[in-house]
Amino acid sequence: MTIIIDTDPGIDDAIAILYALQHPRLEVAALTTVAGNIGLSVTTRNAGRICALARVPTSVYAGAAAPLGKEPRPETGIHGNDGLGGVEFPEPEAAPASADAVAAMVALLEAHPPQTVDLHCLGPLTNLALLLERAPEVARRIRRVIAMGGAVDEPGNVGPKAEFNIAHDPHAAAAVLAAGLPLTLIPLDATRQLRADAAYIADLRATGQSPAIAAAALIEAYFAATNGAESRPLHDPCVPLLAEHPELFRIEERSLDVELDTGALVPGPHRLNVAMGLDADALRTALLEGLAR
Ligand code: BDR
Numbered sequence: 001m002t003i004i005i006d007t008d009p010g011i012d013d014a015i016a017i018l019y020a021l022q023h024p025r026l027e028v029a030a031l032t033t034v035a036g037n038i039g040l041s042v043t044t045r046n047a048g049r050i051c052a053l054a055r056v057p058t059s060v061y062a063g064a065a066a067p068l069g070k071e072p073r074p075e076t077g078i079h080g081n082d083g084l085g086g087v088e089f090p091e092p093e094a095a096p097a098s099a100d101a102v103a104a105m106v107a108l109l110e111a112h113p114p115q116t117v118d119l120h121c122l123g124p125l126t127n128l129a130l131l132l133e134r135a136p137e138v139a140r141r142i143r144r145v146i147a148m149g150g151a152v153d154e155p156g157n158v159g160p161k162a163e164f165n166i167a168h169d170p171h172a173a174a175a176v177l178a179a180g181l182p183l184t185l186i187p188l189d190a191t192r193q194l195r196a197d198a199a200y201i202a203d204l205r206a207t208g209q210s211p212a213i214a215a216a217a218l219i220e221a222y223f224a225a226t227n228g229a230e231s232r233p234l235h236d237p238c239v240p241l242l243a244e245h246p247e248l249f250r251i252e253e254r255s256l257d258v259e260l261d262t263g264a265l266v267p268g269p270h271r272l273n274v275a276m277g278l279d280a281d282a283l284r285t286a287l288l289e290g291l292a293r
């Protein structure tokens, strides 16, 4: 399966990308970056650092430096000033490509037959919204979009009902929901169920494999940002895990929209597939095995 990963790394983005890069059935055609957890130059450098650690050369394309219609709101409190919790990563082996993220998406989608490329969105949806604006007919060539974002029945994480990826760029999220793409959304309702604790960190380390050891260090850094939590949610890894193990997720059809001033998901006219539950034990095992390949 050919995928483009659109991302703002980001501790949990990094774990998702490491998993996808190791996976024999996921062919990562490109990483496209967006401002989100931290500014664009840092998310772009981090994307290159993650590929260098995985030793999987992958083109990195920088995308939107700011959300549509509002100021960026970085999450350095959780992801640290370097976006990767201070965890040691090698430097990128190559500079980012000169094309921007949207141009790269267009070129890749046109270079592959229609309905053969999936888009995995791990950050704010700014780049996808720009693709829809600039080349809507090319966006229709995407087979499937899987995006981490939103809170449906659960409380939000940056507001009473607002989740970071959607609240960071609600205009982009609203445009994506309205576009009628084959979209599966994975909100906090599901991602909060996939949790890592100290025993999981030890299991990752015990594999002796560098992507798993890096994931252990990333999760440890993630703990440092909280006071005494016993486990932390693995939001973004749910995206490639859903691609690989759909049977381990409970998907429901919901009719939703985005409230532009708060970034909350609210009842609305757009019918979407939404992951509302998952088999946490089986997915933790799948993630561990994938990172230890
Ligand atoms: C989302 O926000 C970011 O901080 C994480 O990387 C994830 O994509 C969770 O709300």
Ligand code: CA
Residues within 6 Å of the ligand: 007, 008, 009, 010, 012, 013, 036, 037, 122, 123, 236
């Ligand atoms: Ca992210």
